Amino acid sequence: EAQVTQNPRYLITVTGKKLTVTCSQNMNHEYMSWYRQDPGLGLRQIYYSMNVEVTDKGDVPEGYKVSRKEKRNFPLILESPSPNQTSLYFCASSLPGQARREQYFGPGTRLTVT
């Protein structure tokens, strides 16, 4: 089944404790992206990757890191999480290397930072 998977689905952590949210897709998509969703603000793009080893900032990249060493994986790293990063995070992928294609979203990761 074609899908985007994220892990973990739920995470409660404390300020400053490094964490990684994994994202994997099995559709051979070149483009992958991370979004955060907050009430009243919609989805805001954090980082995106046009292809392996090619990443770029979205609208809200501060406090986040990403890497794209393999085509299927695009982990989101929070080196020192803060409470304002409490949010619902979505990973998405699409063909072929642009945002101008249908985005397939993962199930989401709900992160709480205390």
Add this chain to the structure above:
Amino acid sequence: GQQVMQIPQYQHVQEGEDFTTYCNSSTTLSNIQWYKQRPGGHPVFLIQLVKSGEVKKQKRLTFQFGEAKKNSSLHITATQTTDVGTYFCAGTNAGGTSYGKLTFGQGTILTVHP
């Protein structure tokens, strides 16, 4: 930077009434996409519009892209309880090199009373 405003933020309708959500961009878009997110779920792609003045229909849903490619609308005729959810528009900027950036509107939360 590019901003995409979506109104209304909330819409409550009786089953059978029509519903419309509007999307306005501060810049000219190369394309616009629409997504639906059911409560507790992830965004799911509905449609993409590319041409100026384009109109597309999917059963009871009608999507329009403005002549200037700066605004769009989604109209649902005779809503059903299955239409409940949040509807998002998302666009990429025309021109430039930010092909990976996708900007979402804030979303319209639709509730349908049976």
